[in-house]
Amino acid sequence: MSMLGFVRFIFILLSVTGMAFSAVAESLPRVLLLNSYHPQYQWTKELTRGVQETLASSIPMENLHIEFMDERRFADDAVYKTKLVSLFKHKYQQYSPDLIITSDDYAYDFMIEYGDLLFPGKPMVFSGVNVFKPETLQGRSQITGILEGMEIIGNLELIKTIQPDVKRIVLLGDTTGFGRGMTDLAREVKASWQADPSLAAGVSLDIWDKFTLVELHQRVAELPTGSAILVLAIHKDSQGQYFSYEEQLPILSQISKVPIYGMWGALMIGKGAMGGLMNDPFEHGASAAKMALAILDGIPIAQLPIKEKAAFTPSFDFALLNRFAIDRALLPQGSKLVGEPKSLYQEYGGLINSVLLLLTFLMLVISVLLTNIRKRIAVQIQLDKLNRELEFQVQERTQDLNLRNSQLHDATINMRQLAFTDPLTGLSNRRAGTVETGAYLSRFKQDNLALSVAILDIDFFKRVNDTYGHSRGDEVLISFARLLKATVRPSDRLYRWGGEEFLVLFPGADIAAATQVCERLCHTIASKHFEGVGRITSSLGVTEASLDDSLDSLVSRADVALYQAKQQGRNRVCIGERAP
CATH class of the missing domain: 3.40.50.2300 (Response regulator)
Structure with missing residues (x-):
């Protein structure tokens, strides 16, 4: 047994037993398949499949590197070729292949020109070469392959x-x-x-x-x-x-x-x-892969002459x-x-003959045993009937139980969503805000990471409802919520706190960072034109959490700052200072 055959046996053994074989895969040869064209090209697709299926039993697929040079789209493009040389040189310094297989003329010519630079001393098996010039192989003893030729x-x-x-x-x-x-x-x-x-x-x-x-x-x-x-x-x-x-x-x-x-x-x-x-590109690729395996098994390339024609x-x-x-x-x-239509017998003749032979044999057996098994058949029929009835009842009850469980699961999800979501704006509601803010406050006290809270109120919102009606007021709230979501940071949390009030939670933000976001919110809202209403403004109170804070004290301080913003003329941000 050759060394490659022994390692191959170990690889198969480890695969069957389910053991990790990364170390073995690392010791197996690496093969580079260099395709001239793109992977969607049917010829290249089938040739690649022939190589893969032939190598699959001997080399892990992770050891087969496949490149598509896309030459049909970049024919005679010197700049593109130069970039390919740089790419392959960089890429295969780390993953140097033990053998290269090329498909079609472009990859072959590329390797003749740059093979010594990119893969010095590595054997090569070419395939799919139509325009072959024997003089290109003078002094190159490490190359063999299959000429596709032209008919x-x-x-x-x-x-x-x-x-x-x-x-x-x-x-x-x-x-x-x-x-x-x-x-x-x-x-x-x-x-x-x-x-x-x-x-x-x-x-x-x-x-x-x-x-x-x-x-x-x-x-x-x-x-x-x-x-x-x-x-x-x-x-x-x-x-x-x-x-x-x-x-x-x-x-x-x-x-x-x-x-x-x-x-x-x-x-x-x-x-x-x-x-x-x-x-046939599949057979062509398979033949090239077989030559590659022979070389990797130790057969000298001199004993594998070039095949003159596919x-x-x-x-x-x-x-x-x-x-x-x-x-x-x-x-x-x-x-x-x-695409030639085939009769049923042409397509499945062997199977049909086997079935007919089996049926004949079974009929003979049945005819001999029929008198002895009639009573047994009757009992079996009755037993089968009872089994079917029982199975039907079990299936029926199981289906009913599954339906009820599914309904209960859906109802639970809907109830949870209704409990924690504001139905008008789609934002998390006050209940959700209370739970999450309390959780963030507890985490803040453990990790001592910054945490800030702001309460935002739409100025003179009652006038909107009184002047334009509650329906238009609801539309303003919906647009307002969307504007808030688009303006806050991805890490910030946003809640409808009640009526026209909103709470913004700033995890990881100190008062300076939170105030900056609040100023941006205030400016963005004041610049927005709300359909049917025009421009509206908002007032914000923002504060930073301290280790002594409870949920009520933190929110209350932000609420006091909001009140100050209202008192100072609205359309502004006020900061609620922490107790020293």
């Missing part, structure tokens, strides 16, 4: 086979770095067809790589019957607008009068592409085959049809 020629032959009347095939790409690599290969294929008419067999090839999305829609809509579209890779249009396969491909399929083919299975099938020789399987959308009247007899043998 351009294979798909062109497939199109000619299942569309015998095709006269024109349009290959779609773009001018980003990755897109140019694919369109360059497409131009080589086109040149070989032009040089050897027998390859073309009367079919012309067009390459579209410079267009806006609007222009692409127009040109696709104008393609005549007898044409076909093969999507190479599109990241952005000529104006830099991002091309989303999730959003744009269904639109292209809807407006196109001709079939759309592609090579990237999970990304395109079911999204508007009729089909093609397609690669598997491309003929896959087709059943509904689109019908839409374009494709003869299914022309499809390659072993083609996968996505």
Whole structure:
């Protein structure tokens, strides 16, 4: 058993017994999965899932670091690449991986350029590389992987086979770095067809790589019957607008009068592409993860040569085959049809056969034992009936009890809320204020932290009621309460003390801090225009608690200060001095 295998066994043992395995996880290898694209991109999502599921039995998921470089949105952005280098350099100084897996061309090229700087001496397994240049690996013995490749020629032959009347095939790409690599290969294929008419067999090839999305829609809509579209890779249009396969491909399929083919299975099938020789990203990611595990198990990279090409399987959308009247007899043998309706027996044939066999056996057993168990069955039926009746009664009573408990619980909550909440303003009421102020005063005497109290009264509120009516007075009280809540500090407590009086509790605030808030309240209220009434003012009395205070003495001192504010002309704050 290899060392990694032994540690893996210990990891599984600790997981089963429920013991903490953080120390073991720390000793297991760390793997970095560096994705070229964003996590919502279906290809990247499925490839990542293949890596995760393959590594899951050998490496804790916390030891698998996953990065998404978002290159489709930031194609050929040098500034963004520089920031990624700085980010990874800082991030993986502390969490240095033992091996790096890359997905797709951008991450591969990034590691070729910066791998020695960021992860010197670390082995790398690449996957999903379409445009591969062998010279980039000269002098790099720690790199292997799987070439995704491109099945351009294979798909062109497939199109000619299942569309015998095709006269024109349009290959779609773009001018980003990755897109140019694919369109360059497409131009080589086109040149070989032009040089050897027998390859073309009367079919012309067009390459579209410079267009806006609007222009692409127009040109696709104008393609005549007898044409076909093969999507190479599109990241952005000529104006830099991002091309989303999730959003744009269904639109292209809807407006196109001709079939759309592609090579990237999970990304395109079911999204508007009729089909093609397609690669499975999940299997691709799983294969790369298996190579990574082999390296971590101690197998030299020299014994793991680069796989020249991923598997491309003929896959087709059943509904689109019908839409374009494709003869299914022309499809390659072993083609996968996505969305093909299946009969019940096709889908569950094995289960149905097993059930039928079991039923036959049970009928035989029943026929043999029937005469001996009739009385037993009758007794059992009666017993089952009694059990059901008993269970029903228990369930009925349990449900009734649960209902009553729920009603009692709701009633308790409502009563408590009514007991401690002012129904008009929604503020805590005097009862709540008395309880909470007493509690804060007790805590103040234990911790000796500052505590201040203020009583606030609306000036001449009786005039409001007499002049505008009690309904308008209630509206003023509601607006006034909202204004107070918006003005006091988050830590302050606010209560409707009675009528037009309000009590403000300032936990942790000495008289200076409390007075500052009171002045702000006084100014804010005086500046407010109350609908239907105009401007009103308020008077405030504020005082700081002392160790000798009781609840009554503290509130009484604030009330005396309020009275002083009224006597001095209202619309002001007066301080109730503590006894020396």
